[in-house]
Amino acid sequence: MAEVTVVGGGVVGLTCALELARAGHEVRCVRDQPVAETVSAVAGGLWFPYHVEPRDRVVAWGAVALTRFADLASDPASGVMMREGLLVERGSADRWWTTSVPSWREASAAELPPGATGGVVATVPLVTMPVFLPWLEAQCVDAAVEFEQAHVSSLDDLEGDVVVVAAGLRSGALVDDDAGMPSRGQVALLENPGLTRWLIDDDHPDGLLYVLPHPGWVVCGGTDVSGSWDTEPDPQVHAAIVQRVRDAVPALAAARVIGPRVGLRPVAPEVSLTASDVGGRTVVTNHGHGGAGVTLSWGCAEEVVRLVEEAVRVSPSRPAVDPRAGS
Ligand SMILES: Cc1cc2nc3c(=O)[nH]c(=O)nc-3n(C[C@H](O)[C@H](O)[C@H](O)COP(=O)(O)OP(=O)(O)OC[C@H]3O[C@@H](n4cnc5c(N)ncnc54)[C@H](O)[C@@H]3O)c2cc1C
Numbered sequence: 217m218a219e220v221t222v223v224g225g226g227v228v229g230l231t232c233a234l235e236l237a238r239a240g241h242e243v244r245c246v247r248d249q250p251v252a253e254t255v256s257a258v259a260g261g262l263w264f265p266y267h268v269e270p271r272d273r274v275v276a277w278g279a280v281a282l283t284r285f286a287d288l289a290s291d292p293a294s295g296v297m298m299r300e301g302l303l304v305e306r307g308s309a310d311r312w313w314t315t316s317v318p319s320w321r322e323a324s325a326a327e328l329p330p331g332a333t334g335g336v337v338a339t340v341p342l343v344t345m346p347v348f349l350p351w352l353e354a355q356c357v358d359a360a361v362e363f364e365q366a367h368v369s370s371l372d373d374l375e376g377d378v379v380v381v382a383a384g385l386r387s388g389a390l391v392d393d394d395a396g397m398p399s400r401g402q403v404a405l406l407e408n409p410g411l412t413r414w415l416i417d418d419d420h421p422d423g424l425l426y427v428l429p430h431p432g433w434v435v436c437g438g439t440d441v442s443g444s445w446d447t448e449p450d451p452q453v454h455a456a457i458v459q460r461v462r463d464a465v466p467a468l469a470a471a472r473v474i475g476p477r478v479g480l481r482p483v484a485p486e487v488s489l490t491a492s493d494v495g496g497r498t499v500v501t502n503h504g505h506g507g508a509g510v511t512l513s514w515g516c517a518e519e520v521v522r523l524v525e526e527a528v529r530v531s532p533s534r535p536a537v538d539p540r541a542g543s
Contacts, residue, residue: 217241218528221374223390224382225249225363226256227345227509228502230352231517232382237359239521244376245356248367251349255384258479259510260403260428260435261343262414264303265313266507267399267440269486274508277487277515279316284514285341295347298339299429301414302327305334314338329417329464342414343510344430371499378524380500385482387503393488396504398480400444404436404457405474409467422460433474436461440507442483449476481507489516491523498527 218241222233225247233245251257263282265274288296302323314320314336323335356363371379371390381387388396411429418424428435436457454476462468484504491500500523502516 218377218524219375220244220378220380220524221246221376222380222382223247223368223371223374224384224387225251225353226254226382226384227259227349227352227513228256228384228505228516229380229382230349230356231513232380232502232520233361234352234356234359235514235517235521236380236524237356237361239525241524243360244362244364246364246366246368246374248365251353252346254349255479255482256509257345257349258401258403258477259345260426260437261345261348261430261510262301262416262426262428263340263342263511264416264508265316265511266418267481267483268506268508268512271312273487273489274512275312275315277512277519278313278508280515280518281511281513282316282318282341285343289341293347294351295344297342297344299342299412299414300337300339301416303336303338304329304332304415304417304420305336306332306417306419309334311336331421332417342428342430345510371494376497378498378500378527380502380520380524382502384503384509385480387482387488387501391499391501393501395488396482396484397443398445399483399506400439400441400446400478401437401481401507402439402449402453402457402476402478404454404461404476406434406436406458406461406468406471407474408432408434409471411465411467415465417464420460420464422463423456425460425464427461427465427468434468434471436468440481445480447478447480449478482509483507487512487516489519489523491527498524498531500524500527
């Protein structure tokens, strides 16, 4: 058993903390924001590897997470559902992501919007983040994860045999890695008139378009603006998203608009998931998940547990207890 400090309490940090605690480690999770204020709380919650690399590892992590979410879908309290939907293709059909998906088929011509060249109909997890994140926190508490609300300026200030850096966009500052950058995502929430199928049409001529129907509301997108740190909703962008999704999905024409939301995707050339020795202690990184932090969460958490256990095996920081001692 190791003492592990996880920095970050979004979907990535919480899944790591939970998996480590369930594996028998003593886990503390330090975060400086309530979970409802994280980027994770803005996520549309669809299992889909959007704006993330490298593909070979993404496919493997995504497959693990898909299976875990599919199991959770039998528990309504988790906020996870399995939902069928359509990915529209315009031009080349880049279907690398389907490697992780057990249930998908070619879309029929009747299912495609004007201008589409093809499409994939798939059944994947759709995670209602305002339900899932508190559920995940509660699971952590049940697994004896200790929470601390604090800002971490330096990893040197933290206790533990191992530190896991899962601090989203701000991870780089803690591990001296400047490869990450934000990609601003603005979405519009509309009341759900009864939709259940999701839709992604990311090469739509009017701009990125997606419709993710949750119980009660629909997350409608969106934007993906690299390098922008602006977290204020833009009213013009909001109006354009609402118009775009209403044109694409007529059932939304009369749906009440709840309002805009903005989050900064933690984009990097590649997800950083490595273990290294920093001043005699193992630091495991788990950041740079771009538009796929939910999609990869459980898969990356499983790998974090493996890295932590390898590190502890290689250099046990505490003396092993000799069962004969004192006899
Ligand atoms: C509009 C939008 C839609 C999206 N839709 C999807 C989707 O449908 N599917 C999907 O898979 N992904 C989606 N994403 C991407 C997803 O939201 C992110 O990849 C994911 O939330 C990243 O999670 P995280 O836990 O790494 O970071 P965050 O959620 O940002 O959490 C970071 C945590 O680290 C803590 N922290 C940071 N720095 C410090 C510090 N110095 N000290 C202490 N604590 C610190 C914060 O308090 C917080 O708890 C979307 C993103 C956006 C913006």
